[in-house]
């Protein structure tokens with residue numbers, strides 16, 4: 001990326017005007033820099049308006065037991081697998097010029113490590129923390145150290161279930177919560193992240 005910026009800087013020195021962000025600006029997390037250049041004079045005639053869009057990646061994080069999706073308890077969690085979730089989310093993200101990376105772990109620390117990774121690699125996070133939703137201050141703390149949009153997803157309507165599922169630590173950080181929409185909730189969450197990133201209507 002530095003090389004690209006250096007090359008652009010050489011071409012543009014004395015001839016270009018950076019409208020939105022410039023070559024010395026640090027790339028934003030998740031590769032979500034949108035660099036929009038307008039060139040005056042001859043360069044503008046030659047090149048017109050050049051927009052460089054770097055793909056933005058949305059992380060889809062899943063907590064314990066969600067690897068069993070589609071294999072057990074279909075009456076609660078449906079028949080779709082995490083692979084199906086990933087395909088549906090990727091399709092929605094693609095319409096907005098984004099990509100997704102799905103991650104699942106049964107281990108709290110691994111989820112936290114991935115949230116830390118997201119700080120520099122993801123433009124947004126969709127997270128179904130599974131049962132950690134209701135117990136994990138550590139996941140909340142990790143999300144509080146993340147700057148981008150966060151949407152919390154629950155496949156089931158946790159508010160229709162046992163009282164211990166009614167409280168979510170993650171909701172204290174989440175910009176939005178989707179519950180009870182089945183696995184469709186993940187794709188809805190991806191769409192909302194795209195909106196919050198400026199890809200669609202607010």
Ligand code: CA2
Nearest residue numbers: 065066068069072130131154155156165
């Ligand atoms: O509704 C949700 O998405 C939950 O986050 C799912 C968690 C549960 O502890 C939350 O209260 C609500 C449980 C995930 C278990 O996933 C399974 C999927 C298929 C079969 C068995 C478990």
